[in-house]
Each structure stands twice: as structure tokens, then as C-alpha cells.
Amino acid sequence: DIQMTQAPSSLSASVGDRVTITCRASQTISDYLNWYQQKPGKAPKLLIFGASTLQSGVPSRFSGSGSGTDFTLTISSLQPEDFATYYCQQSYTTLFSFGQGTKLEIK
Amino acid sequence: QVHLVESGGGLVKPGGTLRLACSASGFPFSDYYMSWTRQAPGKGLEWISYISNTGGTIYYADSVKGRFTISRDNAKNSLYLQLNSLRAEDTAVYYCARVFSPVRSDLEVFDIWGQGTMVTVAS
Numbered sequence: 001d002i003q004m005t006q007a008p009s010s011l012s013a014s015v016g017d018r019v020t021i022t023c024r025a026s027q028t029i030s031d032y033l034n035w036y037q038q039k040p041g042k043a044p045k046l047l048i049f050g051a052s053t054l055q056s057g058v059p060s061r062f063s064g065s066g067s068g069t070d071f072t073l074t075i076s077s078l079q080p081e082d083f084a085t086y087y088c089q090q091s092y093t094t095l096f097s098f099g100q101g102t103k104l105e106i107k
Numbered sequence: 108q109v110h111l112v113e114s115g116g117g118l119v120k121p122g123g124t125l126r127l128a129c130s131a132s133g134f135p136f137s138d139y140y141m142s143w144t145r146q147a148p149g150k151g152l153e154w155i156s157y158i159s160n161t162g163g164t165i166y167y168a169d170s171v172k173g174r175f176t177i178s179r180d181n182a183k184n185s186l187y188l189q190l191n192s193l194r195a196e197d198t199a200v201y202y203c204a205r206v207f208s209p210v211r212s213d214l215e216v217f218d219i220w221g222q223g224t225m226v227t228v229a230s
Binding site for chain 2: 001031032034036038042043044045046049050053055087089091094095096097098099100101
């Protein structure tokens, strides 16, 4: 099975900051990497698929990059509504493993 | 609009059974693969099962294989998850999600999610 590891597990930042979250796969997954955002008490929301393609309606301050085993999610200028937990997910195999999540909190 | 609504959660004793349902609307359900993902209280997301549009292809996570069964009824626009031999560690919110291939057929994402249904396994 493919293990997905995110770093950091939690992150404190301020409105306007640029933040980066990393995700590493235990084996190469090409660009089969998706990112989701989840707010407390809500279902996850798809942000980015194929490592770098923004889902329709997602603000352009979100971006993704990477290929192979190492990936990043970047938020260029944090907005109040961005404070949430972020998960990466591999879809290279149909055992769709998620990372453990990165909780983004207000500093 | 596109909508998924889960139901069937509740409190069940260890070793018990439960059947979850996910009702779909706003899209041609029979054209889409579907999935179940769960989230234990205060924990991360865990994918648990996936079914093709015809039901002919099914996958499970090792943690539920042999205990849980995914199925669907396209005539009723509904997805199901039968939970047997439940354990305390199965306590979680269970989400159904639509599987979508946005750019190429082998790149699958979970693009629409339901609001979840809570399953609590306790004596």
C-alpha cells in the first residue's frame, strides 16, 4: 500500500502569509495527487487534482506542484476562510490513501 | 443541483451490524463510480471502499475487508455500505463521495461529498 505523509501536522500563520504544505508518497505516484480542504463539521472539498490543476471555483491563491513522490500545496496570501485542515490523497492506485492532514490555524 | 445525502448511522454494540445508504440527485448516478470514506472523531480521512458504475468492480481497504460490503442500486440512485462485525475502532463519520475523472480516465478524484452519517460502536 502507498503511504502518504504530510508535513507539518499543524501550522500557525497570519492573514496575508504565504504557506506551503508538503506531501510525500512512499513510492512514485506520477501526478496522481489530489488536495482537499476540510472545515470543522463539514465534508472535505476538492481543491486540486493531478498535482497542479485547480478545481473549478477554487481561488487562484491556491496552487499545487510536484511529481513522483514529493508534492506541495501553496496558499499565496492566506485569507480568513482558508483556516482549515488540508489533506493530500493519492489516486495512483484504487486504494485511495490520504495523508494524515495539516491543520492550518490562525496565529 | 448535485447532492449526496447519507443516512443509516447510529449507535450499535460491538459485533453488531448497520446498513448505511447514500442517496444521489442532480446527476446521472448510473454513469459514476462511487466511494465511501470515514473519519474517526478528531482523526484524519480514511478511504474504505469504491464501486464502479455497474457494480462490477469493487475495492476495500484492508481495515474493513471481509466485514463491510459496498453495493448500489442504480434504479434508486442509491449507494449502500453494509457494516458487519462492528468494532469500537469503526466509530466514525462515514462519507459517500462521487468518483470523477476530470481530465483523463485514469485520474480519479472525489469531487462531490455528502454531509456524512455518524456511526458509534459502543456497549
